[in-house]
Amino acid sequence: MPQLNPSPWFLILLLSWITLLIIFKTKILLSTQPNNPTTPNLMAHHTAPWIWPWA
Template structure:
């Protein structure tokens, strides 16, 4: 059964992982985010109590 032989598939997986981690990932991480977070103050609202009809 050739699909159980890990020799070619392990090499392909290793080369793909190395390509992603060494070439593609630094280029993706170098992009600047277009939506910078703003320092908005969050207003806290007091919730209104719920009147339960069966109590």
């Protein structure tokens, strides 16, 4: 089996990645978190005791 010349395949791969990045540029650049992360207030969090169904 003859060895393929990697030069045109590399160019095809590179151009396909550039094309995909141009197509999805707005999705990539506008991807932000929908909500800012918040820290839980541990003092206000009141847990109820566990109720076991077999007890």
